[in-house]
Amino acid sequence: MDPLQKTSTWIGVALLALTVLILPMVLGALWIKVLTSAAIFALAASGVALVYAQLGLINLAQIALIGVGGWIALRLNYATDLPVTLLVIIAGGLTGVIGALFALPALRMRGLYLALVTLMVAALAQIFFNAFQFPNGGEGFWGVAQKSADAVRRPGFAQSDTAYFRYVMIALGVAFMLIGLHKSSAPGRAWAMIRQSEANAMAAGINVTFFKLWAFALSGFLAGTSGALLAGALGQLDARSFLAGEGILLFALAVVGGVFSWLGAIVAGLLYKLLPAIFNDLGLSADIAMIIFGAALMHAIMTAPEGIAGQIMGAFKKGGSDD
Amino acid sequence: MLKVYGLFLVSGLAVGSLYALAGIGLVILRRSTGFLNFAYGALAAAAAMVAWQVADWGAWPPLSWFAALVAGVVLSVAYGRLVAPALAWREPAVKAVATLGYMLILLGVMGLIWDDELRKLSLPTDKIAVTLLGVRVTVTRLIALGVAVAAVIAMILYLDRSRMGLNMRALADDRDHAALLGIPIIKVETLAWGISGALAGGTGLLFGSLVRLEPTVITFMVIPATAAAIVGRLTSLPMTLLGGLFIGVIEAMLTLYKPLAPLRAMTPFVIAGLMILWMQRGTSLTFASKD
Amino acid sequence: MKTSLILATAATLGLSLMGEDAKADGHAPVCGLNTGQAATGEPIKVGGINGNAPPGDFSGGTDGAAAYFDCVNANGGINGRPIDYLVENDQWNPELAGQVATKLVKDEGVVALVGNGSVVEMAVNAPLYAAEDVMVMASGCAISECYESSHIVSTNQGPLPSGIGALKFAIEELGATNAACIGFNIPNNGGWACDWMNEYMSSKGLQGTSILMDPTAVDLNSVYLQALAEGVDTILLMLPAGPAIGLLKVAEEQGGREMFKWVSPTPLYEPGVGEVLGDYWSDHLYINIELNTFDSDGADNQNWVKVMDTYGKDDDRRDTFSQSGYISAKFFVDALLDLDADRIDRPSVTKAIQNIVGVESDLLCDPYYVGVADRHMPNHSGRMVVFKDGGFELMRDCYDIDTNYLEPILAQETALGLD
Structure with missing residues (x-):
């Protein structure tokens, strides 16, 4: 680990401890809920960022995979008595498999066509969720009854909103560690070579197909986990939360936040959920947030490829080298 | 039963011509500038809202339609002149992502200006209709199809016959060579953004009248329109036209098959997905192509 | 029903009272204690949540309640204490709905919520309201949770009774025998209401x-043609106003006015509809309304008009939800006025609301409880x-519906002595 990475890891751990321990004491119930959502979407954004940063691939369909993870979690919630944490992991794992399956035919593509394929998938998923809806405790495979929804379980130790926020934050910390482990070991090196040149990577004996699929699976796992956590946070899921437009927004904000570090995913989550909530609280229109997002995306694309996180980290680096 | 199929065929062609019309606007710009403009739907939406606004101020109706076209051109050229040049040498995917930013900005601005209420954009041609296979088809729908066909023919002729068209094709093939040859890149590109903007304005008018006058609805029509453009491989205008019509007809026909009826809106995306797979056939599994 | 007779008497009574009031006191609205003195005591926090974003504006309820509270x-x-009315918009977003409710209930500590109108809020927050023991006197409900929760009571009917009411009229007056219910594919909204509408038809x-259609569907033509292919004779538009108007436009294009009998629940009863629909539909579109007509001369309706004129804002909606928000707020204020002003807190307010039984208004056909x-x-x-002709004409006054859905409701009314 290079020193900068080490500092950033320690900053991360300190930040996690701070948010888990201190924040719930000082913030009102509203902001706990908002930050829970922001953390959940930071988890999903880290998946989008991973695939974009490591392989240069644009994924506009992450929102669809979040929905898939949420669907699986709800289905299992009503059908089984499994512990919630296990249920979240299963939802993440299955979504990872589904993500990899979808990626299989898309592996030959990159650039614009891959982005278009994912956009088509996001649009498909939107209609799919609308047609079949999310399980609400009904009978049958789809589990949808034309009635009010039954309760969604939370872990026994995370029943209150505050406890659930801590639970989500710890899940986020674990996920970042998982990504960090990948980046600093064999998959990370393989991805770097694939990014440079697929032919060279193959010549060097790297199983290109496997490692590309592995990136998609990991990203899908993160999306699925976040969907499952979202189901627990909201107590139900609604097809209207999983529109293709949201997938576009999530990708845009991942880029704005910065795709190369965990900090970028957090910035993306905060922009996606905290900023509109602040605007709403101040009585400002959510449309203003949309304009800011659009301008920030164009700015990031044109002049700040490392995003807001890159700029923050850059400031740290400067400070560090001055010592 | 045959009559029922006829109904759905005509209805499907009507919807398909909307997909085709928007798809054609996307392809024209993509061919000459390399930009796949995801903000196209937002341009159309803004144009439709401007038309409504001008009409709401009590202006003579044709003036409001003209205002829509102007709005489309101005908003499109603004991006083409102010933002696009900075991205000219970037990969197509990056160019496309940047237009997503423009789309978000336009969506936000429209939301600020026009809050949500019942609005209607009616064209005089909405009231005149002909009956085809038992379905009444308004002249507005015929115009949608007519404009789509006319745009395809006019663009093909223009690109083939005129000096400017030749420049556009040269630019699309290889930007560096075109610059070396002394082709006035800025002028050609501005023209392309303008043409596509005008088409977006017209499309917005028709959508606003035929579908729903709601900024988000029109903005996200860009997704099925992209599907039509994909059928035309983002380059072929006639294929885009046919693709749009084909998608519309299949989508309408699926209504008749109950198990799939709720999923029929998936048609554009399934067809586009299959098209992309088919285009990739023969390439090896692992090696990704450039774009 | 007996109730309508009682109501007719009540309405006449109200009318004559109103007549005297109007003589005494020109055009000023009548609100609460009606002292003419501004309240200066410690404010009582009351919440309200509306949903205002595409595809629909459900802010009429909180607009009506806000105007009445100002008045x-x-x-x-409330015996000297003003109401501090905090209104939030859920923007049709379930996540935001959960957040704003948490803010009002937990951070602000409102004693109750009044005037809520939304398609997502109640589904997300019903467990929160029950857990925190806070009552919601909603005004613009459209989903099952609103009617099937312990701590939510809505003044409007929602799509189920209103849609079935429209059908009952269609069966009895228009000769409907085979009806298509066109609704959104949302389980607790379109699915719920259309299921019960089918049950109603087969019970007859x-x-x-x-x-059921995708809320984002672009191609309304196919939806219309689907109804045509089904061979129905009546179409029930179980949709918000925007999409319903879209469908009517398609039908107009197809010359569908005579092909079907067209009926709809309340959403299409809105002042702006006339302008958007045009003459084509005149005399061919029947709408069930959940409260009284906008121009009825009952005391409460007239007072609603005055309250909105005096205390409403220019961009306030003046629709059924607004009437509903006004009357919900009035029932709420009346209940609070019976409490000791110094002892108004959430438990006492929850109890006071639960104790409301059999209050009447000319805006409603039956007593409220x-x-x-x-x-x-x-x-x-x-x-x-x-x-x-661009407006609306009353076809049938107060009538009840007979669906099995109401069985537990009617049992409650018997238990409360309301029958």
Whole structure:
């Protein structure tokens, strides 16, 4: 680990401890809920960022995979008595498999066509969720009854909103560690070579197909986990939360936040959920947030490829080298 | 039963011509500038809202339609002149992502200006209709199809016959060579953004009248329109036209098959997905192509 | 029903009272204690949540309630204490709905919520309201959770009774035998209401079918043609106003006015509809209304108009939800006025609301009540109007519906002595 990475890891751990321990004491119930959502979407954004940063691939369909993870979690919630944490992991794992399956035919593509394929998938998923809806405790495979929804379980130790926020934050910390482990070991090196040149990577004996699929699976796992956590946070899921437009927004904000570090995913989550909530609280229109997002995306694309996180980290680096 | 199929065929062609019309606007710009403009739907939406606004101020109706076209051109050229040049040498995917930013900005601005209420954009041609296979088809729908066909023919002729068209094709093939040859890149590109903007304005008018006058609805029509453009491989205008019509007809026909009826809106995306797979056939599994 | 007779008497009574009031006191609205003195005591926090974003604006309820509360505050408040009315918009977003409710209930500590109107809020927050023991007197409900929760009671009927009310009229007056219910494919909204509409049709020995569409569907033509292919004779538009108008436009294009009988629940009863629909639909579109007509001369309706004129804002909606928000707020204020002003807190307010039984208004066909129950639907009989010359004309006054859905509700009413 290079020193900068080490500092950033320690900053991360300190930040996690701070948010888990201190924040719930000082913030009102509203902001706990908002930050829970922001953390959940930071988890999903880290998946989008991973695939974009490591392989240069644009994924506009992450929102669809979040929905898939949420669907699986709800289905299992009503059908089984499994512990919630296990249920979240299963939802993440299955979504990872589904993500990899979808990626299989898309592996030959990159650039614009891959982005278009994912956009088509996001649009498909939107209609799919609308047609079949999310399980609400009904009978049958789809589990949808034309009635009010039954309760969604939370872990026994995370029943209150505050406890659930801590639970989500710890899940986020674990996920970042998982990504960090990948980046600093064999998959990370393989991805770097694939990014440079697929032919060279193959010549060097790297199983290109496997490692590309592995990136998609990991990203899908993160999306699925976040969907499952979202189901627990909201107590139900609604097809209207999983529109293709949201997938576009999530990708845009991942880029704005910065795709190369965990900090970028957090910035993306905060922009996606905290900023509109602040605007709403101040009585400002959510449309203003949309304009800011659009301008920030164009700015990031044109002049700040490392995003807001890159700029923050850059400031740290400067400070560090001055010592 | 045959009559029922006829109904759905005509209805499907009507919807398909909307997909085709928007798809054609996307392809024209993509061919000459390399930009796949995801903000196209937002341009159309803004144009439709401007038309409504001008009409709401009590202006003579044709003036409001003209205002829509102007709005489309101005908003499109603004991006083409102010933002696009900075991205000219970037990969197509990056160019496309940047237009997503423009789309978000336009969506936000429209939301600020026009809050949500019942609005209607009616064209005089909405009231005149002909009956085809038992379905009444308004002249507005015929115009949608007519404009789509006319745009395809006019663009093909223009690109083939005129000096400017030749420049556009040269630019699309290889930007560096075109610059070396002394082709006035800025002028050609501005023209392309303008043409596509005008088409977006017209499309917005028709959508606003035929579908729903709601900024988000029109903005996200860009997704099925992209599907039509994909059928035309983002380059072929006639294929885009046919693709749009084909998608519309299949989508309408699926209504008749109950198990799939709720999923029929998936048609554009399934067809586009299959098209992309088919285009990739023969390439090896692992090696990704450039774009 | 007996109730309508009682109501007719009540309405006449109200009318004559109103006549005297008007003589005494020109055009000023009547609110709360009606002292003419602004309330200056410690404010009482009351919440309200609306949903205002595409595809629909459900802010009429909180607009109506806000205007009435302003009027009450200017007229002595709740025994001297003004109401601090905090309104939030859920923007049709379930996540945001959960957040704003948490803010109001937990951070602000409101004593109750009044005037809520939304398609997502109640589904997300019903467990929160029950857990925090806070009552919601909603005004613009459209989903099942609103009527099947212990702590939510809505003044409006929602799509189920209103849609079935429209169908009953269509069966009895228009000869409907086979109806298609066109609704959104949302389980607790379109699915729920259309399911019960089908049950209603088959209980009458008639046919019903659901055509559920994607809320983002672009191609309304196919939806219309689907109804055509089903061979129905009646179309029930179980949709918000925007999409319903879209469908009517398609039908107009197809010359569909005579092909079907067209009926709709309340959403199409809105002042702006005339301008958007045009003459084509005149005399061909029948709408069930959940409260009274906008121009009815009952005391409460007239007072609603005055309150909105005096205390409403220019961009406030003046629709059924607004009437509903106004009357919900009035029932709420009346209940609070009976409490000791110094002892107004959440438990006492929850109890006071639950104790509301049998209050009447000319805006409603039946007496309003809350009670302690796991579901609430005090308003389930409405009126029928026809769209005519850009306006609306009353076709049938208060009538009740007879669906099995109401069985537990009617049992409650018997238990409360309301029958």
